[in-house]
Amino acid sequence: MRTSSSSSPRAVTSRMPPAMIEATATTTPAARAERIRTPSRRRSLRKRGIADLMLTAKDGDYDQADALDLGADDYLTKPFAFVVLIARLRALIRRGAPERPAVLRSGDLTLDPAERQIRLGDEPVSVTPREFAMLEFLMRHPGQAMTKTAILENVWDAHFDGDPNIVEVYIGYLRKKIGRERIETVRGAGYRVAEHAAETTAADLKSR
Incomplete structure (x- = not known):
């Protein structure tokens, strides 16, 4: 034509x-x-x-x-x-231009959804897309303990049929990168971002 x-x-x-x-x-x-x-x-x-x-x-x-x-x-x-x-x-x-989402904060830990960046103070923290999505989900529910089921449905897929313990694995990955004390395990309820965690710098994590 x-x-x-x-x-x-x-x-x-x-x-x-x-x-x-x-x-x-x-x-x-x-x-x-x-x-x-x-x-x-x-x-x-x-x-x-x-x-x-x-x-x-x-x-x-x-x-x-x-x-x-x-x-x-x-x-x-x-x-x-x-x-x-x-x-x-x-x-x-x-x-039109997408509205910029608000930066999420917990102490000196910040997560910028628009820039896909996580920082401890002024130091950037390198994470995988899945780790980013998990931390974002937890930080969007401050003070709330999120169950494994809720995390799987929102970070993986509502039809996820793998081992649910994969949540624990990724929680471990995040704790190594941002500090163990920043993500609390609430027995029988799930996980939440600690509201008053002691500040941990990227240098502190590297020295451990």
């Missing part, structure tokens, strides 16, 4: 506000997003109201979940029709 210049991809997209498209064809969305989407770049995109539409050949459920958890606003798998791509871009533009 012949296409006129007025309906060409370049002509259509030139009339649209800016949108950021990330293509990930040779690696997983999670790995690509971690490498490309640096904190300074994310801040720049958010301030300019630019959305992230990830284009990728990876069509697995976990690939898509990881990409969205890492900051992508939408996800489109290859192959796709150009008309669908343009419709997705228009939908992102209608939503």
